[in-house]
Amino acid sequence: MRLNAVFCGIAASGLAPMARKMAVILACVPMTLSAATTLPKAGDLAADATDMRKHGKPMVILYSRADCSWCDQARRYLVPMSTARESRDLAIFRQVDIDTQTAMTDFAGRRSNHGAFARTQKASLTPTVVLYDADGRELGDPIIGMRLPDFYGQYLNNAIMDARKRLESR
DSSP states (O other), rough: OOOOHHHHHHHHTOOHHHHHHHHHHHHHHTTTTTTOOOOBBBBBHHHHHHHHHHHHEEEEEEEEEOOHHHHHHHHHHHHHHHHHHHTTTTOEEEEEEEEEOOEEOOOTEEEEEHHHHHHTTTOOOOOOOOEOTTSSBBBBOOOEOOOGGGGGHHHHHHHHHHHHHHHHHH
């Protein structure tokens, strides 16, 4: 099938704007796989929630652990998404290290730490990616593990787009 036919089919279906965003995001991932390898650590989720409400964004949280090589692989996709001009405004990206006691504030404004927050969220396997609304409610099924690394970027992108649709429909 010719590329023009594919894009015409997408345009006719009304999915063109979302398809363009997806294509841009996915195009950025391979180019930046060797770039920075850290996500902002969760600190004050209640303050982040204010920004989420204001801009209609979900939050992407990577639950990680220091000895998790698969977490490093997940960050190779998430970090570029969190910094690329085309995708950084689609969501807020944070990391929770389930094996630390790093201080943080949860969505309700309660003081906690990374390990305790992960336990309350029942995130014990790493890597796990969960998308949340500003009230700390999950916006879909978690992405647990790396699944198929060749498609991981697409899993993440689909989850973000689905979360945004859910927020818009509320």
